[in-house]
Amino acid sequence: MSDNCVRSQDPGLNSGADLKLVKIVGKVEPEAVNCVSAPGGDKTSDVSHGCGLSSSGKQSAEYSVPDDIQGEDAILFYARELDCPHCSARIVSDLKNLPYIADASYNLLTRTLVLIPKEGCSVPDDITDTVRKTVNGYEPDVTVERLEDSNESITTDEGDEKKLFGLDLRNRLITGFVIFVAALPLFYAVQDSMTVRVVSCICFLISYLLSGFEVLTDAFRKIRGSLFSEQMLMTVASLGAVAIGEYPEAVAVMLFYQIGEYFQERAVNRSRASIKALLDICPDRANLETPDGIREIRAADIRIGDRVIVRPGEKVPCDGTVVNGHAGLDTSNLTGESVPRFVSSGDDVYSGFISKDGMITVEARKKASDSAASEIIRLVEKAGERKSGTENFISVFARYYTPAVVALALITALVPPLLFGGVWSVWIERALIFLVVSCPCALVISIPLTYFSGIGAASRYGIMVKGSNYLDALARTGTVFFDKTGTLTRGTFSFAGISSNGTVSDERILQLASSAEHGSAHPVARSVTEEADRRGIAPLKVTDFTEIPGKGIKAVIDGCEVLVGNDGLLHSGNIGIPNLSGSGTVIHVAADGVYLGTLIIADTVKKDSVETVRNLKSLGIESVMLSGDNEKIVASVAAELEIAEYHSSLFPDDKVSLVEERLKQSHCQGKTVVFVGDGINDAPALALADVGMAMGAMGSDAAIEAADAVIMSDEPSKLVTGIRIARKTRTIVMQNIVLALTVKFMLMILGAMGIIGMWFAVFGDVGVMILAVLNSMRMIFRSSSKS
Template identity: 35%
Template sequence: MMEEKALQNSKETYRLQGLSCTNCAAKFEKNIRDIQTVNEVQLNFGASKITVYGEATVEQLEAAGAFDGIKVIPEKQKRDVEQKIPFWQKRENRNTMISLFFLLLGYISVYRYDEEYFPAILLFGVSIIVGGYPLFKVGIKNLFKLEFDMKTLMTVAIIGAAIIGEWGEGAVVVFLFALSEALEGYSMDKARESIRSLLDIAPKKATVRRGTEEFELDVEDIRINDILLIKPGQKIAMDGEVVSGQSSINQSTITGESIPVLKVVGDEVFAGTLNEEGALEVRVTKRVEDTTIAKIIHLVEEAQAERAPTQAFIDKFAKYYTPAIMVIALLIVLIPPLFLGGDWSEWIYRGLAVLVVGCPCALVISTPVAIVTAIGNAAKMGVLIKGGIHLEEAGRLNVIAFDKTGTLTQGTPEVTDILTFNGRAEEEIFGISMAIEKYSQHPLASAVMRKAEQQGISQADYHAEDFQSITGKGAKATIQNKTYFIGSPSLFDELMVVSPGINEQIKDLQTQGKTVMLVGTGEHIIGLIAVADQVRESSKRVLQQLESIGIKKTIMLTGDNMATGQAIGKLVGINEVKAALLPQDKLEAIKSLREEYGKVAMVGDGVNDAPALASATVGIAMGGAGTDTALETADIALMADDLEKLPYTIKLSRKALAIIKQNILLALGLKVLALLLIIPGWLTLWMAILADMGATVIVIVNSLRLLKVRK
C-alpha cells in the first residue's frame, strides 16, 4: 500500500509533440521504461500524452524519443508555449520534398542516359539518404537488436534494393514511405484536434473581484469563493454559482445543447460556456483542475487510452505478424534459387517486395484512429464515451432499458389530486406529508413540498421526529406524538386491509398515469395524494428513432406501479414495462435481459440506478454536466438532460464499429492481394510501397468520416 502511495506521489504527466505512429509510441514507451529511476509508464497514443511514475527529467524523456524527434512538454506548463509547426515547415516533411527533388533528377538522368549512369545512381543515393536517414537510424539499430518492426522491414528492403542495383526503386520506396509517415502524422493530428479544441474552450484569464479590488488573474491563481465578473459576450472561466444578475448562457460546449439556457441567482454555470446578454457575478465553486470541462477532457483522454477489444487483438496480431513476414520473405529469397533453379537476383527482389508490402502500418492504425475520431466527435456533441470498449459495445446493442422518472419523463412531478378520509382536512394531510417528506430525497417528495408551500402551509406547524425511510416503499415519522406513514399502496397493504372504495380510487388514478401516495397511521388511511410526472416531448420520437436504427427491444424499468408504468409506456411507445421494482429488482431485470438478448444498455440518472447501470453491457447516464456520480458510474454520459442524444450515440457507435471492420478488411485484403501479385513477379518494389501507403491513407480517410456523424 505504501509503495502504491509513493508511486502516485511521484507521478508526472506530459503532453507530446511529434508522436505520429503506434510503433514509435511503443518504442518510446519502452525506452522510458528502461530509465532506471522510472517505475512505470502509461502512454496514451490517442491523446498524445504520457504519464511517468518515478523520477525523470524532460531531457531524459526527449532523449528516449530522439529517434523520432518527440518533444515532451509538462502538462502543467501553459499551453500557449507549445509551438504549432505548419505541415510543410516540419523538418522531416521538408526532407521528404528534398528527397523527391533528387529522385526526379535521378529519373531525368536515367531518361537521358541509362540506369548504369553514375550521376543517376548518385542522385538516387542522395535521395535515399536524405529521405531515409531517420528510418535507417532506427531500422539498423533494431536489426542488430533483432527487434522487428515496420522500420526494420523497410530498412532491409531499401538496403537490399541498393545491393542488387535497384537504386531508383529504392529511392521511390524511401520517398513513398516518408510521405506515408507524414500523412499518417497529419491525420492523427486532425483526429486529436477534437481534444485540442476542448482544451481551448475555457479562457486562460478572468476578471476577479476580491473585497473592493478588481483585477485580471490566470485561472490557475483563482481561488474558491472568488467573485468572477462576466460581461455580455464573454466566456465563463470557472465553474461557479450566479450571485448577481441573470443572462442566457450558451452551454453547447459542455452539453451539446444548441438553445441557450437562462441562468438566475443560485444557478450553476460551467467553465467554457458563453454569456450571451446580461452581466453576471459568479462565485467560484471549483478549482481549475476540478471544473466540469477539465473532468470531461480528462475522461475523454483516458477513454482514448483504453484499448478496445478489436485494438487489443490487432496489437497482439501485429506482434507476431511482422516476424512472420520476415520469415516468408526469407523463404521466397532462398527456396526458388536453391531448389527450383531460380535466379537469385529475381527472387531477392521479390523477397524485398514482400518486406515492403508486409509493413503493418495500415493494420496497426486501423482501430485507434477510428476510436480517437469517434470519441472526440462525441465529446463535441455533448456525449462522453469513457473508452473504446464502450464505443464498440454500444455499437452492438440489441436492447435498451430505461428508467422512467427523469429519463422518459421530465423528472419534476406535480401534485394533481388530493383526497381526504376520516374527516381530515387537506391542510392537515399536506402538513403531515410535508413534515415527513422534508427528510426524503425522492422526486415525489419535492412535489409534495412544493404543493404544501403553494398552499401557504408553514413547516413550523408540523414537526417530524424519528424519521425512517422504508426502501422502495415510502417513509415514516412521529408527528405530535403519533406515528404517521406516507408511501405506496403496497406499503399500506402490509400495514392494514385497504377498503375496496379506496382501492378503486387508487386504480382509477393509476390508469391515468398518476402515481398514488397514501398518508395514514398504522390503523387508518387519512389521505391520498396523486402525483403526475410530465412525459418528455422527445421520448416518443427517440424510441421511434432507436427502432429505425436497429434496436430490437425497448423496456421501461420503474419503481412505480404497473398501471402508471403502462400508461406512460403506451404514451411513449415503449415495447415492455416492468413496474414496482426496487433497485435490486432492476439489477435482476438487467441480468435477465442480458441472458436473453446479449448486449443490453441501461439509461438512468446515474444515482438511483447505479447498480443497474453497472450491471448493463453499457450504462448510460442522463445529465452528466455537473453531476459527479453520473460521470463516475456510467460508461457513457449524455452531458445535457437530453434524451435525443441517445440515437446519435448508438448511430455513431455502429458507424465506428463498421468503419473499424472495414479498415481491418481493407488493410489485410490489400496486403493479401499484393502478396499474391508478387509470386508471378507482377508487383514491383514501388508498387508494393504504394499499396501499403494506399492502405494506410484509405484507412485514415475512412476513419475521419466519423467526424461527419451528426445528431
C-alpha cells in the same frame, strides 16, 4: 415526504441493506453486482461465461487501464514526437519491468506515457531521468516532459522541425523527387554511355540520401537495440534492390515511403489539432472583480469565492453561481444543447458556457482546474488508454504480422531458386515486395485515431465516453434499460390532486400527509409540503414516528395512528384501497385503520422521450423501462412512450437481476446491454451493464465518476446520438481493416506472381496508409461541421 415514504413509491431508493451498495466513489463493491475477478484483474460479470463471449464493456476497461489510472499515484509523461508504434511498445515493455512499476501504457495520439507504481513501493526521485533514458534508447530525438499533475491537460504543440542538409523534410522530399525524375530518362534511355550512367547513379544516390538518410540512421540504431522496425524493413528492401542492380526501385522505395510518412504525419497532426480544438472549451483569461476595479488574470488563477465578470461573447471561466446580472448562455460546449439557457442571480453556470447577450457576475465555487469542463477534457484525453477489443486485436496482430511477412519474404527469395531453379535476382526482387508491405502502420495508427476521433466527436454533443471499449459496446447495443424517474420523465413532481373517501376534508388529508413528510428534501415530499404551505395548512406535531422500508411511514398524529405510503403499507394493515383511475405517483393516507384518501403526485414525460424510444426501435434496439413506482403508474408511462416491456415496484437488487438476465441473452447474440440512470441511486445496475450511462450529470461529480458514459444534459435523445456516433466509428474501423488487409494481401500476391514491381508495391502500401488515416479523420470533420 420521508425518504422511506418516497421509497414506498420507488423501492429503488429503499432498504438500508441495499443502500450500502451505493458507495459513490467511482466503483461499486463487486459483491453488490454479482461480479467475479477474472485473471488479469478483469472485472467480469459471471453472466458472460455462459456462451463463451465476454462483455465488451467493463472487462476491456479493467484490463487496459488499472482502476487507479487517474489516481493521485499515476505518473504522466509527455513524449514529444514519439510516433513509432514499435518503439513505444518496446518502451512500455521496458518500463513495466522496472521493480517499482505495476503497469505502463502509451497513448500514441496524445503522446502520453502513463506509469502506475506498485502499491507500497516508493518511486525514485530520478524516475524522469530513467524514463528519458529508456525512451531515448530507442528514439534519441524524442523529448520527454513530466506532467507534474496527473490531471494536467495534455498539449499537442510541436517544436521546430529537424533539418538535414539545411532542408526540412518537405523540401528534402521535393528536391529528392525532382532529382529522381530527372535521373530516370538518363538511366533508361542512355544505356551505352558510362558517363551518363554514372551521372544518373549519382543523382539516384543524392535522391536516396535526401529522402532516406533519417530512415537509414534510425534503422541501424534500432538494429543495435534489437528492435524490429519498419525503418529496418525499408532499409533492407531498398539495399536489396541496390544489390540486384535495380537502382531506380531502391530510390523509389525510400522516396515513396518517406512521402507517405510525411503525409501520414501531417494527417495525424491535423487530427490531433482538430480534436484539441473540439475540446478547447475553457477560456485562458478571466476578468476578476476587485475593490480597485476589474483586472484580467489567468483563468487558472481563479480561487474559490472570487468574483469574475463575463461579458457578451466571452466564456465563463469557472464553475460558479450568478450573483449579479442576467444573460442568455450558449451551453453547447458542454451539453450539446443549441437552445440558449437564460440565467440570472442565483443560477449555477459552468466553465465553457458562452454569454450570447447580457453581462453577469459569477462567484467561483470551484477552481478552473476542477470545473466540469476540465473534467470532460481530462476524461476524453485519457479515454484513449481504455482500449477496445479491436484495438487490442490489432496490437496482437501487428506483433505477429510483420515477422510472418518477413518469413514469407525469405521463403520467396530462397525456395524457388534453390528447389526449382528460379532466377535469384527475379525472386529476390519479388521477396523485397513482401518487405515493402510488411508494416501494418495503416492499422496501428488509423484504428486508435478513429476511436479517439469518435470520442471527441461525442463530447461535442455533450456525451462523454470514458474509453474506446465503451464506444465499441455502444455500437453493438441490443437492449437499453431506462430508469423511469428523471431519465424518461422530468423528475420534477407537482401536486396533482386529492382523492377522498368523503369522511374527512381534503385539507385534513393533506395536513396529515404533510405532517408526516415534514422536513424531507425529496422532490415528491416537497410537492406535498409545498402544497400544504400554499394552502396555509400548518403541520401537526408528530410522535412515535416509524419508517417502514419499502412501504412508507407510520406515525402518531393528534393521538391517531396514521399511515402514509403505498399500497403495500395499507395492505399490511388490512386496509382496503379503492381502484383509482388516472396516472401519477399515489400516496395513500389512513388513520386508525380507516382509509381516508390518496394524494396524487404528477411527473411529466420529457419532450424527446417518445422520439428517443422510436429512434432506438428503428435502430433495432429494444427499450425496457424500470421503476419503483406501482404497476398502474408505470404502465401509463410505458403506454405513452410506446415501450412494450416495463417492470414496476422494483428494488435495486431487482434491477440488477433484470440486467443480469438480459446480459446472458445479449452476449450470446453478440450484443450489449446499456443502462441509463441517474448515476447515483442506480449504481449497482450501472456497474453491471456493458455500458452504464448517467444522464443529467452537469455538475455531478459523483455521476461522472460512477458511469462509463455520461450525458451532460437531461435529453435522452442524446443516447441515440451516442449510439449513432459509435456505429459510425465502428464502420470506419472495419473499413480501414478491410481496406488495409485487402490491399496488402493483393500486393503480396501480385508481387509473388511477378505482375507488379517494387514501385507499384510501395506506392500502393503508402496509398492505403494515407487513405486509412484520412478515412479516420471523417469523425472529426463530422463533429466540426456540427459545431
